[in-house]
Amino acid sequence: MSDVALNDIRLDIAGLPGNAGVQALRQQAADVFARTGLPGKRAEDWKYTDLSRLSAVLGESWWVTAAQTEPADVHVIDDLDAYRLVFVAGQFQAEQSNLPTGVQMLPLADFLANDTAERGHCLFHVDESAPLFNGLMAANTALASDGLCACIGDDVQLDKPLYIIHNGSSTAHVLNGLMLGRNAKVTLIEHFVGAGSDAALSNIATYLRLGENAELRHYRLQLESDKQFHIGRVEVKQARDSRYILHAVELGAQLSRADIVVDLAEPGASCALHGLFVASGRQHIDHHTRIDHNAPHCRSRENYRTVLDGRSHAVFNGKIVVAEGAIKTDSAQSNGNLLLSKNAGVDTKPELEIYNDDVKCAHGVTVGQLDEDQLFYLKSRGLSTEEARQLLTFAFADEILTAMDIPAVRRFIEHKAFAKLPNMTDLEGLLG
Amino acid sequence: MLKIENLHASVAGKKILKGINLSIGAGEVHAIMGPNGSGKSTLSNVIAGRDGYEVTAGSVTYQGNDLLAMAPEERAWAGVFLAFQYPVEIPGVNNTYMLKAGVNAKRKHQGEQELDAIDFMQLVKEKAKLVELDQSFLSRGVNEGFSGGEKKRNEIFQMAVLEPTLALLDETDSGLDIDALRVVAHGVNALRSPERSIIMVTHYQRLLDYIEPDFVHVLVDGEILKTGDKSLALELESRGYDWVKAEAAA
Numbered sequence A: 001m002s003d004v005a006l007n008d009i010r011l012d013i014a015g016l017p018g019n020a021g022v023q024a025l026r027q028q029a030a031d032v033f034a035r036t037g038l039p040g041k042r043a044e045d046w047k048y049t050d051l052s053r054l055s056a057v058l059g060e061s062w063w064v065t066a067a068q069t070e071p072a073d074v075h076v077i078d079d080l081d082a083y084r085l086v087f088v089a090g091q092f093q094a095e096q097s098n099l100p101t102g103v104q105m106l107p108l109a110d111f112l113a114n115d116t117a118e119r120g121h122c123l124f125h126v127d128e129s130a131p132l133f134n135g136l137m138a139a140n141t142a143l144a145s146d147g148l149c150a151c152i153g154d155d156v157q158l159d160k161p162l163y164i165i166h167n168g169s170s171t172a173h174v175l176n177g178l179m180l181g182r183n184a185k186v187t188l189i190e191h192f193v194g195a196g197s198d199a200a201l202s203n204i205a206t207y208l209r210l211g212e213n214a215e216l217r218h219y220r221l222q223l224e225s226d227k228q229f230h231i232g233r234v235e236v237k238q239a240r241d242s243r244y245i246l247h248a249v250e251l252g253a254q255l256s257r258a259d260i261v262v263d264l265a266e267p268g269a270s271c272a273l274h275g276l277f278v279a280s281g282r283q284h285i286d287h288h289t290r291i292d293h294n295a296p297h298c299r300s301r302e303n304y305r306t307v308l309d310g311r312s313h314a315v316f317n318g319k320i321v322v323a324e325g326a327i328k329t330d331s332a333q334s335n336g337n338l339l340l341s342k343n344a345g346v347d348t349k350p351e352l353e354i355y356n357d358d359v360k361c362a363h364g365v366t367v368g369q370l371d372e373d374q375l376f377y378l379k380s381r382g383l384s385t386e387e388a389r390q391l392l393t394f395a396f397a398d399e400i401l402t403a404m405d406i407p408a409v410r411r412f413i414e415h416k417a418f419a420k421l422p423n424m425t426d427l428e429g430l431l432g
Numbered sequence B: 001m002l003k004i005e006n007l008h009a010s011v012a013g014k015k016i017l018k019g020i021n022l023s024i025g026a027g028e029v030h031a032i033m034g035p036n037g038s039g040k041s042t043l044s045n046v047i048a049g050r051d052g053y054e055v056t057a058g059s060v061t062y063q064g065n066d067l068l069a070m071a072p073e074e075r076a077w078a079g080v081f082l083a084f085q086y087p088v089e090i091p092g093v094n095n096t097y098m099l100k101a102g103v104n105a106k107r108k109h110q111g112e113q114e115l116d117a118i119d120f121m122q123l124v125k126e127k128a129k130l131v132e133l134d135q136s137f138l139s140r141g142v143n144e145g146f147s148g149g150e151k152k153r154n155e156i157f158q159m160a161v162l163e164p165t166l167a168l169l170d171e172t173d174s175g176l177d178i179d180a181l182r183v184v185a186h187g188v189n190a191l192r193s194p195e196r197s198i199i200m201v202t203h204y205q206r207l208l209d210y211i212e213p214d215f216v217h218v219l220v221d222g223e224i225l226k227t228g229d230k231s232l233a234l235e236l237e238s239r240g241y242d243w244v245k246a247e248a249a250a
């Protein structure tokens, strides 16, 4: 056996959950991965994010998962009234979880254990033509150990948020699928957290389908340990008049990349993506968003704010594609970047591809430091330099924080985000 | 109280203040008038401690302390207040929150107990009435979306809350219609007290109809060329500044 064969992802599939149909799809995904490999720096969408670090740090077989016996001692949002699904190292923990009753919702592994469909579950179909497709998605499909598998029926409104905690410090591939029926309404909170002292990879894919007039509020909170690599994919497909609202928060990991892909497939669908990055040290955070306006009268909003300290680096790429028939498209994108240190940097780019004339598309980017005039104004009122800087930094993120409609989540993020910045001392007073 | 001696200051290498001498006693109101670009705002900014102004000679002493050696916030704690000519907008920073932080920082510095939220709100509501500032402004971002007149009112409102012992009003009258001017002037007059000195920088004589100064100084090209009483302002109004320059050159 050559080294190449030893490093073949296909060898790791046996033993993963799924019937013959699913196993076959896993193998297909592995074939795709064997062909595409990791995205390289020459790929346009990976120009600023260097994944060679992944294999350099984790080794040639960077995808290999490891069982984790002890869940790390981590902070989660305690004062949140929610249904909880806890995963440790990519495995569902039944005794720490409470699922809603009366809806179709299972951990993926449990679902697969009883899956009789011969063709293999649709979550395992790899679509190479999907926007921002890359080899990590194929690896995710091939190697997914567990996740959420849920279909929320027509007219069902979950009375409490679904709070998924991914506690992991070892490598895991997690695959989530959530479908909302007609008029269904759900809040989904994905919280990634870990406390590992060794580097590992979290490879998380979340596929979301919104039925007619459905509403999904999605919090995606990335607070991994500062050693972790985090690769995320969120793919949303929206039917007529459905509403998707994302609050994406990036605080953790040494390298974090998320691709957010939204298909406004039918008339009247709308999405709003709110992003907040707070990075320091040598953190690297990258979001590529892609919104396809494929039908008339759809609306998209994007507002991303990044606060960068130390030698951290952020990438924001917001691509919006308006199809020929998508008249009366209403789209706006804004990306603000606050550099607290002169060694921090950002690469940001709006990309518009518009194939009809009847559209409203606005976009704006700012990159700057704290405003000297504002600082002086506050100091002249008696605020210390430190306090003035903190307040202005906080104010910069204010729009994103106030958009969060669950107070417990917002408070948690406020504290986590600003406590991690050096010089953020008297937080209590600041958040008063 | 405030003593400015031979003050020279430059901005971006350009000499703006060229030897200012000014003495201001407790409770006095001084008006500084002068044409555009004569250095009025520069003087205010140097006293308040804004970055970017290089003091090349002279001194500013306040209550016996070297003001120029103090950070802007230390000056605020010592009782210095600047009402800005162009107040900046600070979206996301709540007006009342900023003032509470400012008031309490000052109280802490002076060894007084900090005000709690209830006492502070009471103080703020009372002071807002003084300049007829609608309560809705209290909870908005600092100057965020305020009209020019509202910004100026907000400055005087802040002065009322912070209770300075030395207030510098930099063209607080500019851009106000006559009704707003009356309101603002009323607010300032109500804040006159034997412990509070006020420097009013203005371009127009009309402010002095409402707030009567003890002294009027004429600042031209970085120098105080003439000092007088209220009648000097009237003379400037009718004759302009040129005669002051000519007189000084003679």
Ligand SMILES: Nc1ncnc2c1ncn2[C@@H]1O[C@H](COP(=O)(O)OP(=O)(O)O)[C@@H](O)[C@H]1O
Residues within 6 Å of the ligand: B011, B012, B014, B016, B034, B035, B036, B037, B038, B039, B040, B041, B042, B043, B052
């Ligand atoms: N930041 C600055 N950079 C360069 N020149 C400045 C700056 N601030 C003020 N000046 C110049 O200094 C002079 C005095 O300005 P200022 O003090 O604002 O005058 P006034 O308030 O009397 O109108 C003007 O010629 C102005 O152009």
Ligand SMILES: [Mg+2]
Residues within 6 Å of the ligand: B040, B041, B042, B085, B170, B171
């Ligand atoms: Mg001026």
